[in-house]
Amino acid sequence: MRIPKRRMRLFDATSVRQYSPSFSLALTAPLILLLIFSFLYPVGRLLWMSVATPDGFTAEHYLRVWNQPLYLNILWRTIQLAFVVTVASFLLAYPVAYAMTLVKNRWAAVMTACVLIPLWTSVLVRSYSWIVLLQRNGVINNLLRDSGVITDPLHMLYTEGSVMIAMTHSLLPFMILPIYSALNTIPLELAKAARNLGAGPIQAFFRVTLPLSLPGVYAGSLMTFILALGFYITPALVGGPQTLMMATLIGQQTTELLNWPFAAALSGVLLAATLLLVAIFRKTLSLNKGVQFG
Amino acid sequence: MADTSLPSRTMQLRRRSKAYFVESTLGPLIFASVVGLVLFFLVLPTLIVIPMSVGTASYIQFPPRGLTLKWYLDYFTDPDWMAATWFSLKIAFATTITSTIIGTLGSIALVRGKLPGKGFIQALTLSPMVVPHIVIAVAIYLVFAPVGLTGNFTGFLIAHTMLSVPYVIITVTAVLQRFDVTLELAALNCGASRPQAFWFIVLPNIMPGVAAGAVFAFLASFDEATVAFFISGINGKTITRKMFEDIDFNLTPIIAAVSTVLVIFTLVLMGGAQFLQSRKRN
Numbered sequence: 001m002r003i004p005k006r007r008m009r010l011f012d013a014t015s016v017r018q019y020s021p022s023f024s025l026a027l028t029a030p031l032i033l034l035l036i037f038s039f040l041y042p043v044g045r046l047l048w049m050s051v052a053t054p055d056g057f058t059a060e061h062y063l064r065v066w067n068q069p070l071y072l073n074i075l076w077r078t079i080q081l082a083f084v085v086t087v088a089s090f091l092l093a094y095p096v097a098y099a100m101t102l103v104k105n106r107w108a109a110v111m112t113a114c115v116l117i118p119l120w121t122s123v124l125v126r127s128y129s130w131i132v133l134l135q136r137n138g139v140i141n142n143l144l145r146d147s148g149v150i151t152d153p154l155h156m157l158y159t160e161g162s163v164m165i166a167m168t169h170s171l172l173p174f175m176i177l178p179i180y181s182a183l184n185t186i187p188l189e190l191a192k193a194a195r196n197l198g199a200g201p202i203q204a205f206f207r208v209t210l211p212l213s214l215p216g217v218y219a220g221s222l223m224t225f226i227l228a229l230g231f232y233i234t235p236a237l238v239g240g241p242q243t244l245m246m247a248t249l250i251g252q253q254t255t256e257l258l259n260w261p262f263a264a265a266l267s268g269v270l271l272a273a274t275l276l277l278v279a280i281f282r283k284t285l286s287l288n289k290g291v292q293f294g
Numbered sequence: 295m296a297d298t299s300l301p302s303r304t305m306q307l308r309r310r311s312k313a314y315f316v317e318s319t320l321g322p323l324i325f326a327s328v329v330g331l332v333l334f335f336l337v338l339p340t341l342i343v344i345p346m347s348v349g350t351a352s353y354i355q356f357p358p359r360g361l362t363l364k365w366y367l368d369y370f371t372d373p374d375w376m377a378a379t380w381f382s383l384k385i386a387f388a389t390t391i392t393s394t395i396i397g398t399l400g401s402i403a404l405v406r407g408k409l410p411g412k413g414f415i416q417a418l419t420l421s422p423m424v425v426p427h428i429v430i431a432v433a434i435y436l437v438f439a440p441v442g443l444t445g446n447f448t449g450f451l452i453a454h455t456m457l458s459v460p461y462v463i464i465t466v467t468a469v470l471q472r473f474d475v476t477l478e479l480a481a482l483n484c485g486a487s488r489p490q491a492f493w494f495i496v497l498p499n500i501m502p503g504v505a506a507g508a509v510f511a512f513l514a515s516f517d518e519a520t521v522a523f524f525i526s527g528i529n530g531k532t533i534t535r536k537m538f539e540d541i542d543f544n545l546t547p548i549i550a551a552v553s554t555v556l557v558i559f560t561l562v563l564m565g566g567a568q569f570l571q572s573r574k575r576n
């Protein structure tokens with residue numbers, strides 16, 4: 001039986017469930033135009049600037065990044081710091097995510113609030129708080145001095161450590177939430193079955209629960225790593241001259257030294273590093289999936 | 295039977311009690327305290343600004359001595375702070391409207407449309423979240439500065455709409471995928487026109503997701519700091535840029551007062567968004 005085609009009023013719509021290509025394009029047109037004007041074109045323009053000269057192309061700015069140990073060191077330090085922050089976030093996030101799947105009602109609400117509050121607290125408020133906490137006369141030094149643990153204040157602010165703590169704090173929710181949702185989909189019976197079959201609680205966790213939650217761990221780690229690579233505000237405020245990172249270096253080149261082509265090349269390197277690491281992450285993720293889930 | 299088996303069981307339990315104690319009491323206790331410490335670490339920086347904002351000392355002092363609302367008064371009477379606050383609020387409200395409309399239309403096409411290159415458009419929409427914000431910020435400054443889009447409302451509106459739109463798309467796509475199309479078909483069968491069916495059937499059904507997306511878009515714009523750092527001008531300055539400057543050069547307790555106001559403001563909005571999302575689930 002043939003169903004007679006309904007006459008449509010919206011462009012050349014072919015079905016009620018699915019809008020026609022032309023109408024769909026019209027709906028997405030503002031979105032696409034916006035992304036082209038304020039995202040694709042600017043980023044493309046910046047990358048173009050890193051290689052183009054009035055009369056041809058040059059690799060001079062990229063070679064400068066490559067040849068000067070200073071810049072490679074900063075790139076390496078940025079990647080290292082992002083890695084350390086990702087690992088620290090994972091170690092702190094997992095117990096919290098796991099606990100969130102165990103508790104109910106009021107405690108679940110309290111824990112969710114604790115995780116979401118820093119997520120939506122302005123990054124400037126958090127940076128200011130870390131300055132207040134870690135300063136020479138800050139909260140932590142005062143508490144330690146009053147309790148007699150130390151006599152001279154510790155130097156904590158404007159160090160790599162303070163940047164690491166502040167960044168881990170900022171990125172922790174991005175790790176907790178995906179791990180939580182992955183853990184939430186694992187039926188509790190699986191761990192119970194493992195216990196029934198003779199596994200201890202620790203063994204049951206490492207052999208059953210942890211492997212099954214790995215997709216969430218990967219998603220969270222990827223998000224944390226990407227965000228850590230591009231962090232600007234926090235390292236600029238709680239870090240010192242010793243903790244220059246890629247993002248702060250790019251900011252310095254544009255706002256203080258006005259060396260745009262070089263800043264563009266640094267942006268290109270940071271962008272390439274980010275995309276490369278995302279690709280590697282994806283690859284290991286798919287490999288792992290192949291091994292673990294057949 | 296029960297009388298004879300009971301003592302032997304307790305004996306067994308007693309013999310294993312040390313291991314049993316570790317497993318049943320000590321383990322969970324350590325676990326709970328680790329979780330508690332991490333949660334404390336998460337909320338501490340948000341809450342510490344509240345006591346700092348009411349102390350009388352004009353430098354950072356802990357525990358704060360005295361009780362004053364001077365810093366709040368200073369904030370609310372300082373023309374620079376007020377200008378930055380209103381500028382940020384204006385941008386955030388406008389961004390909410392534009393990104394909600396653009397994002398909702400886009401989501402409808404992405405979920406229900408027969409769109410050529412759908413995968414590419416989807417990837418493009420979410421890519422502002424993958425590209426480091428510093429790169430986006432520098433790139434936007436490079437393109438916006440020569441055409442006079444820095445330090446003013448229009449430039450911020452365009453940049454923030456681009457940064458907020460992914461949030462709207464994520465929440466609206468989620469509700470649209472759950473929406474039952476047969477409801478719309480029923481409305482059409484009953485004689486409704488396409489626009490009528492959309493306005494009276496589809497829109498009310500996806501509204502919780504749209505509203506949650508709008509709240510996220512508002513916060514994403516209001517809290518945005520990296521791009522705002524680059525495209526702010528002397529007159530057109532957001533509250534995030536003003537805070538950055540003051541934290542960097544002029545660390546007074548006014549910042550604690552501003553922070554407290556921001557924290558309370560965001561918590562109220564976030565509570566609203568959570569409420570909308572929980573209603574969506576029911």
